[in-house]
Amino acid sequence: MENRYAVILAAGKGTRMKSKLYKVLHSVCGKPMVQHVFDEASKLNLNKIVTIVGHGAEDVQAQLGDKSEYAIQEEQLGTAHAVIQAKDFLEDKEGTTVVICGDTPLITAETMEALLTHHEEMHAKATILTAGAEDPTGYGRIVRNQEGHVEKIVEHKDASEEERKITEINTGTYCFDNKALFETLSKVSNDNVQGEYYLPDVIEILKNGGEIVSAYQTSSFEETIGINDRVALSQAEAWMKKRINTAHMRNGVTIIDPENTYISADAVIGRDTILYPGTILSGNASIGEDCEIGPNSEIKDSSVGDRTVIRQSVVHSSSVGNEVKIGPFAHIRPKSAISDEVKIGNFVEIKKTSMGAGSKASHLSYIGDAEIGADVNLGCGSITVNYDGKNKFLTKVEDGAFIGCNSNLVAPVTVGKGAYVAAGSTITENVPGNGLSIARARQVNKENYVERLSMNKNS
Missing domain, CATH: 2.160.10.10 (Hexapeptide repeat proteins)
Structure with a gap:
């Protein structure tokens, strides 16, 4: 088996949570989101895990401990910018790197293993974890060619009417040939409205270079949701609770x-x-x-x-x-x-x-x-x-x-x-x-005490 690595993206502040607590440290079923992700990734046969931290870096490091390497993203300039912070740890490595968001607490080791295996069997330079969504509004759509390879990812706002009918969506979890990833990251531009560097642009660059870009579709949409606010947090709590309880009942x-x-x-x-x-x-x-x-x-x-x-x-x-x-x-x-x-x-x-x-x-x-x-x-x-x-x-x-x-x-x-x-x-x-x-006062009975007390009160 070839070398495998993981990059966990955990640098975003999470302003929509409206909380003093750093986003990925919010708990789902009693465990911080990023700990869920890290624990599942740790079940894989990985050579190294690099966690990208930014806001609340010390708190995340205290939570995960020394089982992860850490790279700091001083400014949050997009997902591609976050991944490139792991350059010193991974740039020269042969093998496969899975990139996971630290705010996806429901993702399982089984799904990540299936993604890695599919990526390696397809000899792809990049593989996207996708899911089928009943309502894909707001998600990037996966457009495939006749061979089943990814033709492109189209954001909802840019999709045609026909493309918006596609229910296979991009989950934001990826596998890459590690060397191809870091070679391509240097080519990503921030020429967009937000002025940020986006990881899906790596997919586009690899595809335009004639490389194989594949996709693996998980059957569980719930596994892939990212938590951006308290509403999504409550949904994740409900799904995780059901998963945990079901597993115990079956056991x-x-x-x-x-x-x-x-x-x-x-x-x-x-x-x-x-x-x-x-x-x-x-x-x-x-x-x-x-x-x-x-x-x-x-x-x-x-x-x-x-x-x-x-x-x-x-x-x-x-x-x-x-x-x-x-x-x-x-x-x-x-x-x-x-x-x-x-x-x-x-x-x-x-x-x-x-x-x-x-x-x-x-x-x-x-x-x-x-x-x-x-x-x-x-x-x-x-x-x-x-x-x-x-x-x-x-x-x-x-x-x-x-x-x-x-x-x-x-x-x-x-x-x-x-x-x-x-x-x-x-x-x-x-x-x-x-x-x-026996350590108590001796009992003393005062006979007719109440009668005498009443007489004294009336005199």
């Missing part, structure tokens, strides 16, 4: 209401898991097999084991084991580790805490900055008092301990293995293993 996941289930492009879900309406899996969420998630649950950047049930709850940046029950209305905050067979019930908040296997916090508790052992019972209203106004401190509850209702564990403190804390206690000192700690 054995039950999604009760796909229209109201949101799954990130990087999420992993095991077979026979059921997702109920309102479920949101974002970032690098990983769900095991035979789970029940939702309704109305959010899991972000977290792993969940097998046979776990999470109802109306939130889990962020944490790990959850097998056969865990969470919710309803629980909040697992970052850096928590929930072991197997744990129960976290309604209105329980867990933060930066490890909970050992079989432990329970069934309702109305805050457990923060804690190490909870195995088979611990945290009664209703249990609180780890972890913050003194300046610093956070650790609470340890060892295996088999029982914490009674409405207990405050004032950190730093340790409750030993098998120990009991009486309901209503405020624990400020360590509790020995197998001991009982």
